[in-house]
Amino acid sequence: MSRRRIAVLDTTLRDGEQAPGIVMGPDAKAEMARRLELAGVDVVEAGFAASSSSDFEAIRRISGCVRGCVVCSLARAVGHDVRKAAKALEFARHPRIHVFIGSSRLHMEEKLRMHPLDVVDRAAAMVRLARAYCDDVEFSPEDSSRADPSFLCSLARAAVEAGATIVNVTDTVGHGIPEQLSDVAGMLCRSVPISDRVTLSVHCHNDVGLALANTMAAIACGAGQAECTVTGIGERAGNAALEEVVVAAGLERSGAGMDVRVDPRHMRSIAQLASAIARRRLPATKPVVGCHAFAHASGIHQDGVIKNRRTYEALRAEDVGGRGGSIVLGKLSGAHALRDRLEGGGVTIGAMGIHRLATMMKGLASNLPVVYGHTLAALHALASRPC
Template identity: 45%
Template sequence: MERRIKIFDTTLRDGEQTPGVCLDMHEKLEIARSLVKLNVDIIEAGFPIASPGDFKGVSQIAECIKGPVIAGLSRANKKDIDAVVEALKKAERPRVHTFIATSDIHMEYKLKMSRDQVLAVTEESVRYAKQFIEDIEFSAEDASRSDWGFLCQVYAKAIAAGATVINVPDTVGYTTPDEYGALIRHLREHVPGIDKVDISVHCHNDLGLAVANSLAAVQAGATQVECTINGLGERAGNAALEELIMAFYTRRDYYNVTTNIDTKQIYRASTQVSALTGVDVQINKAIVGDNAFAHESGIHQHGVMNNSLTYEIISPEVIGMSRNSIVLGKHSGRHAFEDRLKQLDYNLDSETVNILFAKFKDLADRKKVVFDQDIVALIIDKPSVHPAWYRLVSYQVVSGGSANAATASVRLETSNGITEEASCGDGPVDAVFKAIEQAVGFAVGLKDYQLKAITAGEDALGESTVWIEYNGAVYNGRGLSTDVIEASARAYVNAINKRLTACGYPEVRKAAAE
C-alpha cells in the first residue's frame, strides 16, 4: 500500500529569503493561490515577527486562502509565537512552526546556551504555543550537524509538550543521502511518541543534494517534505518541489508513495514564481527548464518521433506544458484566445479577458506567431495593483555607437499631467533610466537589471526585471515588450511605483527634494 507524503511549501518564507527577492503582499497572494491549485498540504506564509510587511502578508494569506494548512514561523520565544498566533487568527487551519538550534556550534556561538537550556526552551515554547493553536511544528535547526543522542532528547521534549510535527532540517546542506536516511531511522527508533506525529524534512542545496536527501528521508520513514517552487531559498536554495513530486510520480514503483499534488499545475506555478521573483529558471533545470524536453541529437529526435518513451521519462503534458506551443496569430479572434486560456487552465473574469485580449492583439501585430509562453507572460503582467504614480507614455533614444554616449528622452504621465525629461548615458538603457530619474525628480538606486527573451526568434517578447533600493529595502519591477528598451523602461517605472507605494507618496519626493 502506498504511503501518502504531505507537501509543505515554503516558497513564501524560505523562498523569499533568496537574495534579491522581495515579494509584496499581492504577489504573495498570487503565489499562494497557485499553491492551492497545486494542492499542497501546507503553505508556510512567512515569518510574522520579521517585519510589519511579513506580518501583514501572513495575515492576508491566512484570511484569504482556504484549504491548505497555513503556517507561520517563529523562534522559540513568546514574542515570536504571539506574532504568529495573531497573524493566523483568521486562518481556517493554522499552524505554529517554532524552532531552536540544536547543534553544538549553533548553541555555543549563536545561542550561547547550554543543552539543558535548549531542552527547557523547547518544552516551554511548544507548550506555550499549544495554548493557542493545536497544530504545532517543532524544528531543531541544524539537526543534521547535531549530536544524535541530544537530538532525540529535544524531539522527545517537543512531542511530550504537544508538538504534532517534528522537523529535521539539514539547515546548511551538509548531510548526504545515506547519512540523512540513517538519522531519520535512528529518530524513529529512539524518540518516544514519534509514531504519533509527522516526521518532516527540510533540506538545503549547498552540495546539490537537497532533493536526494529528501528522497532518502522519505525512504527512511519521513511523512512530510518541505520544499519550494524552482528550488528557491537561502544560498543555493531548498529542495525543489517540482523535482520531488516528479520523482515520486515517475518512480512510484520504487518509492511506493503518493502525494495530493496536481502535477498539471507545476509548469504554471514555476513560470509564475520565476516572473514574480525575477529569478530565472536555468535552461537545463530538471522538470521545468527550457531544455527539459528539448532534443538536439538527431538520434534522440528520431527516437522521440517514433516513441517519446525512448528518451522522455516524463511527458511535458503531465506538468502542464504544451508540446506544441505555437497557437495564435494576429488573425485569431476572441473565441480562439479564450479557448486557449481555458486550455492553459486560466479561468479569468470577462473584464480581465478583455484587457488581456487587447494586449494579445497588440502583441500579435508585432509578432508572426504568439506562443503559450507569451500568453502566460501577458497574464502574469496583468495591470498592477499598485497605484500608478507614473506611467510611461513614450520614449526616444539616439545611440551614436560605442564611442559616443546615448541620449534618451521620456514622457511620463502623472496625476499632475505630463512630464518630459532627457538625459545621456553609457548606453540606451542607461540613458532611459537616467531620464526617468530626472522626470520623477529623485535619484533611484539601481541594484540589479535583467533582460531575457520569453521565446525564441527575432520578434520575441522581451521581459525586463529591475531591482532598486531605497533605505535598505529592495523593490523589483517588471516590463514586457518586443522592444527591449521599452521593456526596460516599463520595468524601471514599475519598480519606482512600488517604491512610492511602500514608502508613502508624496513623502518620498518631499524627502528627496530636501
C-alpha cells in the same frame, strides 16, 4: 500495495524569500498562496510573522483567503515570536505555528550561547506556548544534520511531549548526504513516537546539489512531509524544489510507494509565476520546468523520441503543464528528425533530397546552433534545386 501518503509543505513565501534580492509583498504572496492551494499543496508556510510588518500582514491576508490547506508561520523559540505568529494566524481555518531552535553544538555554542539542557527546556516551553494557540505545531531542531544524534533525539522527544505534532529533520546548510539523512530519519522514527499523531518532516538545502536526493532519502526512511520551494529558490543555493519532489515521488518505480496530493500539471505555471514575482529568469535547463527540460538536440535521442517518447523521457511535458517535448534541429540532428519536421509541415522529400538538406543544415549549424523554421525553409529551397 497501497502508496504511503506524503504531505508537501511549500515554504516559497518564507524560505524562498530569503534568497538575496527577492522581495515579495503581501499581494504577491497572497497570489502565490492561492496558486499553491489550487495545485494541492498541503501546507503553505506564509512567512515569519515576527520578522517584519510586511510578513505579518501577508500571513494575515493569506489566512483569510486560503481555506483548503494549512497556513503556517515560522517562529523562533521565543515568546514574542510565537505570540506574533499566533496573532497573524488568528483568522486561518487551519493554522500551524512552526517553532525552531538550533540543535547542533556549533549553533548552541556560537549562535545561541546556551547550554544544551537550556535549549531543551526552551524548546519544550515554546512548543507548549504554541499549543496554547493552535493544535498544529511543528518543531524544527535547526541544523539537525550536524547535531549529536542522542541530543537530537532527546530534543525531539521533549518537543513531542510538549505537544509538537510535526518534527522536522533539517539539513540547514546542505551539509548532509542521502545516507546520513536516511540514518537521521530512521533514528528519529525509532526514538520519537512518530505515529498518526506525530509526523516526521524533512527540510533540505541545496548547497552541494543534494537537496532532492536527501529529501527522498528521508522520505524513504519514514518522513511523512517534504518541505520545498517553487524552483528551489531560497537561502544561498536554495532548497529542494517543489516540482522535483512532486515528480520524483510520483514517478513509477518499483517499491516507491509514495503518494502526494499536489497536481504536477500546475508545476510549470507556478514556476513561471514564481519567476515573475522574484524577477528571476527560469534557467533553461531547470529540471521539470525549464524550457529545455523536454528538448532534444542529439540525433540519437531525436530518433528515439520520434519512435516512442518514453525512450528518452522519464515523464511527459504535458504531465507538468507543458506543451510536449521539442525536437531542436542543429548540427547533431539526423535525417530522421529532419524528415519528421518537414513532413509535419506537409513537405515530402526524397532520400537524395533529405541527404543534401541534412548536409547543408549541419554545415550551417556549426555557426548557427539552432536551425529555425525560416532557415530550414530557405535550406530546403536550395536543396530542392537541380544539381
